Amino acid sequence: MKTFDYQRAESVETAVKAASEPGSVFYAGGTNLLDLMKAGVRQPDRLIDITRIEGLDRIETGKDGSLRIGAMVRNSDMARHPTLLAEYPAVAEALLAGASAQLRNAATVGGNLMQQTRCSYFYDRHSACNLREMGQGCDALDGENGKHAVLGWTKTCIAVHPSDFCVPLAALGAEVEVTGPDGHRRLTIDDLYTLPGEGQAPGTALRDGDLITALILPSGGKRFAARARYMKLRDRTSYAFAIVSAAAMLQIGDGRIKDARLALGGVAAKPWRATKAEAVLNGAEASEASYRKAADAALADAAPSGDNAHKIELAKRILIRALKSAAAGTPPKMPALPGSVFAAGKEAR
Amino acid sequence: MALRISLKINGKMHELALEDARPTLLDVLRERIGLTGTKKGCDRGQCGACTVLVDGRRVNSCLSLAVSLEGADITTVEGLADGETLHPVQAAFIENDGFQCGYCTPGQIMSAVGFISERDGHATAEEIREGMSGNLCRCGAYAGIQDAVMDAQLRMSNEGKS
């Protein structure tokens, strides 16, 4: 990798200030950043190490009952936090369905949210990629694209966001706290990510120097705690990125759905909140027929971006699976294979 | 301008001068300190061969910048045994034939040590399988690895270590 300056930030303010200079990036767990630097895809001039900033590693309950998770909380610590497990179990399940135990020990909340796509043409310096440099073209478009996007893509870029964690966050309407050169602001997960446009690569709403300081899980999300699941389809039982995934959270009473939250992963350049499907479900009977309708609604606008039409059908099916699993109830104990399709009971199949 | 860092590795302090901030913990261990027990299988977080404990937690040393770890307490496979006495996980790997070529083994062993310490209470076989899935073994020594980890957690609770 290219040589770079290394600077350890002592506070949020110094971090933001240092990172406001072009060419600077934050170093958190390093598991995505170093990977990309080794591939030569990212070549920052300066790394701002945010691992020693006091206070970013706390998990605390806010006055309004929301859960505030510091940006430097490691994925594994978050996943085993009792409050998270009790109140937002699908988030814990999604965290544990991602990467490996070693990576989760290093990976942080902020880093996970800000990780970049695994599109292999993005990683390959010999291929054309608009995300790496706008104007090069997109070699994935006519290449090996079986795992690429089916929603929200344009010919500029058909990559998907790889995070599992983000999927239930999108469903919950979680927010991030950002401190930047212009002060503090809050963004919903949905607003954090930007889809590709014509001639515009996908990305995030963060600008140079913007530091995510915390993630806020809204207190309203707790009402789904009894029926919340994350389901991830993959071609290896563990330690594999999602082909498609879904988070489903339900409130059911008298056989009817009172409230539903849904999001899909692995289908677009951002975690895909399925609001139309939620609308279909609200007030509907808690039945397979409703779930099917919801799945059709969620994928109504989907289109293959290449050799990946199967992902549309699989996305519907994973959504139905997540819904049925959620309806069956959050398991009393985290399944041994979190998020695995094998961790769904008979009633969910 | 050299960067100075100090790391405590297997109980011993190491002061290092790096020409720049690039070296990963893995390359520092292997190429600069000479602790070559920790292996490089992919250099990209995809295999687990480089697993070490940093402040007691298992991580992939190939994706950690050494400079960022200033002052950290690192344990590698070389630091696991107590003199001539093997750590229970090491002993269990030998007895259950938890390896063949041995190349993934330091990573498997460090990962198993981390895995056992992360939990309270015994893990089920399925939990071991999931918990050890961040360590690839191309030889396919998985049957022995699973048995070794199962055996090691028993040994450790018998010795009152867990």
Place this chain on the structure above:
Amino acid sequence: MTDKPMVAAHHVRLGSNAGQPMTRRDGLAKVTGTATYAADNRPDGLLHAVYVEAGIARGRVNALEIEAALKHPGVVHVMTPDNTPALSQNPDEKTTPFTARIDVLQHDKVRYAGQPVAVVIAETLEAAQEGARLVTADYEVEPARIGFDNGEAFEPQAVGMSTPPVFSKGDLGSARSEAAHSVSAEMETPLQYHNAMETHAVVAEWDGDRLTVDMPNQAIGLAKPGIAAYFGIPAENVTLRSPYLGGGFGSKAVLFGPQMLGILAAREMKRPVKLALRRDQMFGPVQHRSATRQTVRYDLGRDYKFKAMEHQADVSTSSFDDWLDGAANASLSVYAVEAMKASHRGFRFDTGTPGAMRAPGIATGSAVVETAVDMAAEKAGMDPLEYRLLNYADKDPSNGKPYSAKALRECYEEGARAFGWKDRPLKPGLMRDSDGLLTGWGMGTSIFHAPFFPAKARALLRKDGSARAETSGADMGQGAWTALWQMAADGLGVAADDLDFDIGHSDLPDGSIAGGSAHTASAGGALFAAGNDVIRQLAEIATQDKESPLFGAGNERLVGDGGRLFKASDPNVGERYTDILQRAGIDEIEGKGRGNRDKASTETYAMFSHGAVFAEVKVDPDLYQIRVSRLVGAFAAGRIINPRLAKSQLTGGMIWGVSFALHEEGIHDKRTGRPVNNDFAGYHIPVLADVPHVEALLVDEEDPHVNDLGVKGVGEIGITGTVGAIANAVWHATGLRTARYPIKIEDLLERSIARKT
């Protein structure tokens, strides 16, 4: 020297070491991190080298821009075709069947993506890596040929090492005309990359025209003269150390360009150089398994017995070398059939050259054969095991030779019992587990040759009772440090702990190739014979020594065991080795040995290991994610030297079967020929969660013909049979078959939708 006076050739008795489930002798070194693999060496003054790989798959390098690299702090030199001296032997010349055409900066042609086009040498690894990134190339690009639709077809001269590409026996046409039914399985298998956990590496150090190399190698005896020839020095000037290999699987048996570049760099720089491949560099110059497109057709009689078999395989190789996987030969010796034909067609892809990869030919071929056999069983309405027994071969159907030993019936029986096969419903799609997962059971027959290589070994017995044995053999994980040690100790009749044992070094007698699952038999046979040679000499001394209790017992069978020589008929009559040597005033006795396989036996018998693999899979009924929940294999492979290690080899092979059936696939971009998934995140191999239960049973088999010790191999057979067993289990779970390996979620989904409409 090589005749063994005290033992009848076919009934060699091994001593108390062999047959024991001894734990690995190298275990302590491996669990404490003290086992030194090649890249662990750090001689003083070490430089690091990283090569720059071609960004195109076919064409020419017009120009290389190296200035930026040279300016990078720490970079000391950049080797390019312009400044790299010619090797003493053209690396495109094939001097032995084990020589591969390799790329060592001797020309500006690009023959595959990932080919080395420059080497950056620096004081630190980080500088060398960045230097390599900074080198840019301008290419003249020609279109890449990837895949059977684009590859150039040709009629090959040979497949595998040197097998004829076409084989036929009997009259296929007339056998077919008498047939009542026929089935045909058409399947593709992808490029697979060996990807040993330890990437290829070299640490080279020159002292004048003497060279020391640390390099993982499966065939030290071939590598030493091979390296010497490239560098124009006498073979005895090369010292090659390879005490531990971090896996080989066939890819560390020949010499490759990158490692020769490391040696060259060390000579150029007059300093030691380390060059270790990055993981992504493992997808180019260091071999892979050929892609294949196969058709296996069985014609069946009215009784559903096989009448005719035809196996055709299209097989990929590179544009510049000829190695082809002999997939179609996998069907020849496994089931009884009257007439058969196997044929291969070569296809040139712009990839690196393939080579032998764990169970070459058989793994690839049996994956399709076992599918076809199950299709025939389905046609017959018979249980797949019963159907295989119907077509059981008592003689090798390809040549009519009896098998040297074949306990396959017992394998079927013991494997089926352990698995619980008898409860299997005949029809697919009928079993669900308590979680509602589709459950399927499938099986496959395993077979692998029992080759034998001419290995040599040396043994030494000293006056103080200490002993030593040595051969250049290699431990790539199969357990040579242990199994060979046990055999050497038995040859000498001493306890393993009393033996000083050495392998993995070019100064030792040539232990031949660790490959073809032949190493334990070949090198172990040599070690045993060397020990026996010592005992023979010792017996000669004792029986002529009036003071020995064995005086005059020259015509009797004497046994050496536990450091004592005694009469077989009366173990009480004998004495300690040390007593014999001390009285005779001899400091040490040296013995030499070669493993022995009787020539006549080779001509008379067909020699194979056999096995049966039973697989249970769970398939999600909507999402089609697959998990192999249970694998049970039963194997008969002659005498087992160390059951603990043998089981590990077998279960490891079976896990390779899981990998073949469900995971591995080297994908190259059809437009550029560049690998798309050249890392472990994209090129999947199983993780522990993929293989919850894998079990290997050892079935007793005495093979009196295969070699003196009756030892066959266990390293490769596990993968054969397993791939088909999994595909058959997936069919049994779902009623679906796919047209290619690995079996993918999207392929099952597509077929399930097609079935419904």
